[in-house]
Amino acid sequence: SGKTNEDGNTTVGWEDEDGDRWTLTVTVEDYETGRPIEDAEVSIGKGGNITVTLPDGTDMDEDNRITVTVTDNERDPQEDVTVIVKGDLGQRETGETDEDGKLTVPAVTETEYHGAYIVGYTDGTFGPERSMSRSEAAAIFARLLSDKLDERIPSGNNVKFKDIDPDMWYAGYVEYLTGYGVAVGYNDRSYRGDKAITRAEFTAMAARFFDVYGDGAEEIMEQYEGFYDVSDGYWAAEYIKDAAIHGWVEGYGDGTFRADDPIDRAEVVTIVNRLLGREADEDYIADNHRRLVMFPDVSSRHWAYYNVLEAANAHTANLTNPETWEK
Incomplete structure (x- = not known):
């Protein structure tokens, strides 16, 4: 687990059953402005799911969407990673990263x-x-x-x-x-x-x-x-x-x-x-x-x-x- 820095980044890692160590960089940003979100808590569960808990006071709704980007230690985007984003008002959004390693929540259908x-x-x-x-x-x-x-x-x-x-x-x-x-x-x-x-x-x-x-x-x-x-x-x-x-x-x-x-x-x-x-x-x-x-x-x-x-x-x-x- 870790907390995002002023650039919205944190590096988290784990060790698999074979003893191999893996690291991922997780970036959390405001979708509308592109500004990094600092002090978001990031953790990886046993199943490989990533949970991002937003800092208090950070809105997450249709007008304030959150983008999470997941890359490996060579900065290659990680596709199909399940990400759970939680807000301080009980909000919870779940999705999978795309081919660019990105997930934006909540999902909004554009017309x-x-x-x-x-x-x-x-x-x-x-x-x-x-x-x-x-x-x-x-x-x-x-x-x-x-x-x-x-x-x-x-x-x-x-x-x-x-x-x-x-x-x-x-x-x-x-x-x-x-x-x-x-x-x-x-x-x-x-x-x-x-x-x-x-x-x-x-x-x-x-x-x-x-x-x-x-x-x-x-x-x-x-x-x-x-x-x-x-x-x-x-x-x-x-x-x-x-x-x-x-x-x-x-x-x-x-x-x-x-x-x-x-x-x-x-x-x-x-x-x-x-x-x-x-x-x-x-x-x-x-x-x-x-x-x-x-x-x-x-x-x-x-x-x-x-x-x-x-x-x-x-x-x-x-x-x-x-x-x-x-x-």
Whole structure:
């Protein structure tokens, strides 16, 4: 057993049945402020559980959460260690450390509003296999970014591309994204909004969007080995590599990416959901068909069914794993 010092740390140890000695460093901090908690009592039970008793006067509730970090003598995080945290008012919270050796208590489910960022066509269909146009891609990323930053989409009067008139439906979206460096045109100063956006163009746009949006899925996918048909000198090679490493895009079974092929609408929502870390609540969807925007050309057997519904239905998401929707 031991008490945490001014840095919130203490080292505790034990001897196992074979006579081997083990030590762990336990760090106790205030989750909201990151400040160390001094004079917390730390002990290890016979079963290996760690008990942290907070000093008198230290609050532990949803507004004052406690983070405990467990590392070994080589500072490697210790996963799946059971930690019990006790407060001076009889509070008791129990959990297991994660892959970073951390446990934060009490557990609080964070929520996030997920706005709909894509719509169907006037005939009620979604068109999952239809190509996505460059104007439609701009609309998606502009809606997401303006919602995140709580900004208005401009009128389009100051759009810089020679082939976009201010009264075009997507002029404001392109003007907005151009200001953030997300939307780019061609060397002749055209945007070509009605042109089908390629897999490379959309991937590059998604990567630029993520740099501005700054929140989503950043997990590194270590199995990335490159695509046979994307050379190092290809204009979008770095964008494609970055997106693939993060798991946002995938290639085909033959190891190709087919960068210059048009991307379809089902592929688009799948990539965007991966990038944002969004996923549909399958149980909620099964129980609430009548409340949701559904499409006759996207049945439950379609490979992108849940990705389409995640993208087309605004909802409040509980950021659990997996994500759940509130009724």
